[in-house]
Amino acid sequence: MKRATITEAKNGFSALIDQVKAGESVLITDRGVPVARLEPATSASDDDDDGRIERLVRAGLATRGTGDFAALLDRPLVKTVDGSSVVDLLLEERRSGW
Numbered sequence: 001m002k003r004a005t006i007t008e009a010k011n012g013f014s015a016l017i018d019q020v021k022a023g024e025s026v027l028i029t030d031r032g033v034p035v036a037r038l039e040p041a042t043s044a045s046d047d048d049d050d051g052r053i054e055r056l057v058r059a060g061l062a063t064r065g066t067g068d069f070a071a072l073l074d075r076p077l078v079k080t081v082d083g084s085s086v087v088d089l090l091l092e093e094r095r096s097g098w
Helices: 006-011 013-021 049-058 069-073 086-096
Strands: 002-005 026-030 033-038
Touching (some): 002 013, 006 026, 013 026
Parallel strands (some): 002 026
16 A cells, blocks of 8 residues: 655645556555545445455455366366275374374
């Protein structure tokens, strides 16, 4: 988040608005004390899942995946040598301390 003093905000308001339009938030301070925050206005698209994801991406808290998640669901389940479930094997491994 960018920080700006009241004087910087007053003298460079247009530049700050351009940054906010690009998705960045700006914290306005008065003698080092936060007094206001400029943030992008939410739009109708921000109310859906894609809007939330885009906000997280803009904030640097998430990245868009590149793979096909649905393809993971179509894959066959893992088979074990003795036919037991993978969960049972993991639980046994944890119990034994391996």
